[in-house]
Amino acid sequence: MKHRWHRFLLLFFLVGLLVACDRRKPEYIIGVSQCSNDEWRVQMNKEILREALFYPGVEVKIRQAQDDNQRQINDIKEFIHRKVNLIIVAPNEAGAIAPVLEEAYEAGIPVVLVDRKIHSDKYTAYVGADNYEIGKKVGEYIVNALNGEGQVVEITGLKASTPAVERHRGMMEALKVAPGIHIVASADAGWFQDKARMVVDTILKRHSRIDLIFAQNDRMAIGAYQEALRQGREKNIVFIGVDAVAGKGYGVESVAKGELNATFIYPTGGDKVMQVAMSILKGKKYERENYLSTAAVNKDNARIMQMQTEHIFSLDHKIELLHSRLDDYFLRYSAQKMFLYACVVILVLVGFLLFFLVRAFWMKNRMNAELSAQKEQLECQRDQLQEQRDQLIELSRQLEEATHAKLAFFTSVSHDFRTPLTLIADPINQLLEEKHLSERDREMLEIVHRNVSILLRLITQILDFQKYECGKLDLRLSEFNVFEGVKEWTKAFHVLAFRKHIHFEVTAEGNVADYMMVADAEKMERIIYNLLSNAFKFTPEKGEVKVELSRKEQDLQSLLCLKVSDTGIGMSEEHAQHVFERFYQIDMQHTGSGLGLALVEAFTHLHHGQVKVATEEGKGTCFWVELPMRQEGEVKKVIEKNESLKNLQEGAVLDAGTETLHQLPKSVSVDGKIEKEVVLVIDDNQDVRDYIKMLLQEKYTVIEAVNGQEGVRQAMKYVPDVIICDVMMPVMDGIECCRRLKNELQTSHIPVMMLTAYTMDEQRIQGYDSGADSYLAKPFSAKLLLSRIRNLIDNRKRLKFKEDTVTSVQKQPLGEIDKGFVEKLKMLIDEKMGDSNLSVEDLGADLGLGRVQLYRKTKALTGYSPNELLRIARLKKAASLLASTEKTVAEITYEVGFSSPSYFTRCYKDYFGESPTDFLKRRDGKG
Numbered sequence: 001m002k003h004r005w006h007r008f009l010l011l012f013f014l015v016g017l018l019v020a021c022d023r024r025k026p027e028y029i030i031g032v033s034q035c036s037n038d039e040w041r042v043q044m045n046k047e048i049l050r051e052a053l054f055y056p057g058v059e060v061k062i063r064q065a066q067d068d069n070q071r072q073i074n075d076i077k078e079f080i081h082r083k084v085n086l087i088i089v090a091p092n093e094a095g096a097i098a099p100v101l102e103e104a105y106e107a108g109i110p111v112v113l114v115d116r117k118i119h120s121d122k123y124t125a126y127v128g129a130d131n132y133e134i135g136k137k138v139g140e141y142i143v144n145a146l147n148g149e150g151q152v153v154e155i156t157g158l159k160a161s162t163p164a165v166e167r168h169r170g171m172m173e174a175l176k177v178a179p180g181i182h183i184v185a186s187a188d189a190g191w192f193q194d195k196a197r198m199v200v201d202t203i204l205k206r207h208s209r210i211d212l213i214f215a216q217n218d219r220m221a222i223g224a225y226q227e228a229l230r231q232g233r234e235k236n237i238v239f240i241g242v243d244a245v246a247g248k249g250y251g252v253e254s255v256a257k258g259e260l261n262a263t264f265i266y267p268t269g270g271d272k273v274m275q276v277a278m279s280i281l282k283g284k285k286y287e288r289e290n291y292l293s294t295a296a297v298n299k300d301n302a303r304i305m306q307m308q309t310e311h312i313f314s315l316d317h318k319i320e321l322l323h324s325r326l327d328d329y330f331l332r333y334s335a336q337k338m339f340l341y342a343c344v345v346i347l348v349l350v351g352f353l354l355f356f357l358v359r360a361f362w363m364k365n366r367m368n369a370e371l372s373a374q375k376e377q378l379e380c381q382r383d384q385l386q387e388q389r390d391q392l393i394e395l396s397r398q399l400e401e402a403t404h405a406k407l408a409f410f411t412s413v414s415h416d417f418r419t420p421l422t423l424i425a426d427p428i429n430q431l432l433e434e435k436h437l438s439e440r441d442r443e444m445l446e447i448v449h450r451n452v453s454i455l456l457r458l459i460t461q462i463l464d465f466q467k468y469e470c471g472k473l474d475l476r477l478s479e480f481n482v483f484e485g486v487k488e489w490t491k492a493f494h495v496l497a498f499r500k501h502i503h504f505e506v507t508a509e510g511n512v513a514d515y516m517m518v519a520d521a522e523k524m525e526r527i528i529y530n531l532l533s534n535a536f537k538f539t540p541e542k543g544e545v546k547v548e549l550s551r552k553e554q555d556l557q558s559l560l561c562l563k564v565s566d567t568g569i570g571m572s573e574e575h576a577q578h579v580f581e582r583f584y585q586i587d588m589q590h591t592g593s594g595l596g597l598a599l600v601e602a603f604t605h606l607h608h609g610q611v612k613v614a615t616e617e618g619k620g621t622c623f624w625v626e627l628p629m630r631q632e633g634e635v636k637k638v639i640e641k642n643e644s645l646k647n648l649q650e651g652a653v654l655d656a657g658t659e660t661l662h663q664l665p666k667s668v669s670v671d672g673k674i675e676k677e678v679v680l681v682i683d684d685n686q687d688v689r690d691y692i693k694m695l696l697q698e699k700y701t702v703i704e705a706v707n708g709q710e711g712v713r714q715a716m717k718y719v720p721d722v723i724i725c726d727v728m729m730p731v732m733d734g735i736e737c738c739r740r741l742k743n744e745l746q747t748s749h750i751p752v753m754m755l756t757a758y759t760m761d762e763q764r765i766q767g768y769d770s771g772a773d774s775y776l777a778k779p780f781s782a783k784l785l786l787s788r789i790r791n792l793i794d795n796r797k798r799l800k801f802k803e804d805t806v807t808s809v810q811k812q813p814l815g816e817i818d819k820g821f822v823e824k825l826k827m828l829i830d831e832k833m834g835d836s837n838l839s840v841e842d843l844g845a846d847l848g849l850g851r852v853q854l855y856r857k858t859k860a861l862t863g864y865s866p867n868e869l870l871r872i873a874r875l876k877k878a879a880s881l882l883a884s885t886e887k888t889v890a891e892i893t894y895e896v897g898f899s900s901p902s903y904f905t906r907c908y909k910d911y912f913g914e915s916p917t918d919f920l921k922r923r924d925g926k927g
């Protein structure tokens with residue numbers, strides 16, 4: 001908006017400037033320098049000014065020097081300095097004024113001389129009378145008036161001015177015709193009346209007879225007359241002057257009155273001067289010398305001249321009047337113009353203002369409309385959000401209800417389970433004490449014992465959690481040294497750490513004695529079990545698990561800080577937020593009941609403490625439990641040990657160690673040395689692996705892996721005949737493992753059977769999408785497992801090369817990778833069979849497989865070892881050569897890559913049932 005007002009101001013300023021410009025600066029300035037200030041010059045100045053009126057844009061500045069050379073020089077210098085466009089000058093003395101006028105002329109300022117001249121040629125034009133001519137006319141008049149005889153006195157003007165010199169010269173020239181006329185006296189009166197009176201006084205006194213006095217201007221002639229009148233001699237003398245200025249007391253009136261006998265018109269010519277000046281300024285044509293004409297005025301024409309002059313004066317007056325009126329009009333006109341401009345500016349401003357007002361109004365309306373539309377939209381969104389929020393609240397309520405229902409269900413089921421489980425556990429324990437058990441039976445019973453323990457722990461945890469939820473879980477306080485306690489409680493995990501090759505340590509900051517606390521020791525113990533179970537479960541071999549104890553003072557309270565950290569697989573930020581929620585399952589890699597950590601939080605809260613978690617995927621996890629060292633409440637001296645605590649500890653350790661291999665698989669030999677087919681079992685649960693192994697080990701060689709990653713490694717190394725793979729596993733789940741197996745050349749042909757506790761279709765689809773060949777849901781029966789494995793191996797065998805090794809295979813439903821492998825193998829054999837030194841290693845190198853991998857893959861896909869395939873191909877080629885060429889048996893032996901004819905003959909007979917020679921005989925009809 002501010003911006004727009006700037007535009008307004010600018011517009012206003014421009015209009016103002018336009019109006020101001022109308023008072024134009026003069027186009028030309030003309031300087032007029034007069035040497036004197038008598039009536040003759042007053043008239044000339046008036047004429048100049050009047051004429052200037054006809055030239056708009058011209059300003060005239062007039063200076064007069066009062067007959068002083070220096071003053072006139074200064075006036076002219078000022079004109080030069082002010083850079084006037086032209087100088088009009090009547091120089092006082094011809095010599096003295098010349099230099100300054102030359103300076104002006106050379107500075108490019110045109111110089112117009114009037115009335116008088118200078119001793120220089122450097123002027124632009126001259127306007128004035130021809131003074132020599134005037135002098136001549138005066139001379140002629142004298143001759144005439146004196147009839148050629150008489151005594152004459154001459155009163156001259158300023159001798160250094162040109163009119164004085166010229167007029168004298170003209171007069172003398174004319175007097176040459178009358179030798180009887182004598183100039184008896186000549187005196188310089190400098191153009192002044194008073195001075196003329198003085199000199200005439202002297203002359204009259206000296207000369208008794210004087211017939212005529214010629215004064216070079218009227219002023220001096222009148223002075224001479226006045227002096228003669230005073231001396232009473234005026235009647236005998238003829239008085240002649242020059243100028244013929246009209247008006248009271250001047251030359252023409254003196255002639256009319258009979259005081260002067262004659263005067264000669266010396267025209268002022270101000271109008272002409274102005275015309276010439278303007279022609280020069282406008283670059284028009286002009287004359288350099290402009291002479292104005294003269295005439296004699298005597299008693300006869302003086303009156304008429306006076307009348308004419310008066311008439312001229314009145315006309316001049318009218319012109320001036322007209323001009324002043326014009327000036328008035330012009331003033332009024334410009335005032336009106338100003339007013340008009342102001343009106344226009346105001347109108348424009350009002351226009352703009354109106355425009356902006358309308359625009360602002362329109363914009364306001366539009367914005368209002370937009371805002372109300374937005375408001376409506378927002379309201380609509382708000383309603384939707386509210387609806388969604390209500391739905392969410394309802395959903396979370398339902399979820400809460402469902403969770404409660406789940407917990408309630410689990411609780412009631414757990415109650416029901418506990419008794420039968422205890423009844424299973426106890427007899428099993430007793431059975432295990434039996435000395436005469438077979439190893440297989442003992443192993444089976446141990447599996448049952450371990451899993452009953454895990455189930456009992458799970459049930460205890462569910463029941464405890466339910467109690468906590470209902471507020472029925474109390475603290476049973478006792479005083480104990482928590483550091484000693486932790487050391488005791490973690491003993492069982494040291495065994496696990498040793499087995500899993502995990503570095504495990506328990507440390508405390510400061511003095512051991514400082515860790516005496518009042519708390520529920522059993523719950524503290526279980527906090528430790530659960531945190532450690534979790535840490536060990538997700539920490540791979542060679543990792544690190546630490547329990548660190550410290551104390552801190554906060555809000556006048558002593559706090560125990562328990563830190564359990566691991567270098568395990570960690571989890572994402574998002575999962576970390578939910579990790580304490582009951583039944584929370586992260587993903588297939590983070591298996592568990594989802595109760596352990598929820599109980600840790602519950603027990604910590606019971607102790608008025610808090611638990612925090614920090615984790616980074618791939619780097620590890622760290623839990624902090626902070627709780628007051630001294631809990632308020634009744635402290636019991638003796639607390640009976642809860643029977644289930646032993647089970648809880650055992651369960652926690654078992655749960656954490658599920659993925660550990662009991663024993664590493666014995667290396668599996670290859671290249672025909674394996675009698676039994678090889679089965680790879682990939683499962684993180686040791687008991688599952690043990691159980692499957694027990695079921696299979698009679699008929700198959702069983703190798704194991706604890707997770708997908710390990711599984712892929714084992715499969716690449718041993719190329720088993722079939723793979724059994726769990727879906728939910730840490731590090732790499734079963735789906736990803738199967739996808740990788742099916743994409744590797746070494747393992748792509750191996751049938752994979754997915755094994756999972758879930759029977760959901762989606763998991764099945766995921767399993768098949770990843771390339772799984774079969775699917776078995778847990779719990780499975782031993783019979784079903786065995787028959788599925790048998791089927792998978794047999795089906796694979798059915799796909800093997802039949803009699804015609806390579807051609808038939810293309811019709812079989814093999815995967816892309818396996819098809820490509822078989823074709824490449826066939827091409828390689830065809831190409832290289834002539835080389836008797838060709839080895840299985842060479843073929844493997846060409847196919848990107850090791851010796852074992854090539855052997856097991858080829859055997860699995862074709863039923864033959866690579867060597868057998870090579871031999872069959874060679875024999876077939878030999879047979880076709882025998883049938884179609886005249887080559888000898890020896891020649892063919894070497895051509896197809898056998899090293900000796902006798903070995904060739906033996907092989908040939910084994911394969912085709914007759915020796916090559918028998919075949920040739922039969923072919924040639926000799927047999």
Ligand code: FRU
Nearest residue numbers: 036038040163191217243266
């Ligand atoms: C006026 C005047 C005239 C005379 C002329 C000569 O100043 O004295 O009377 O004719 O100058 O330049």
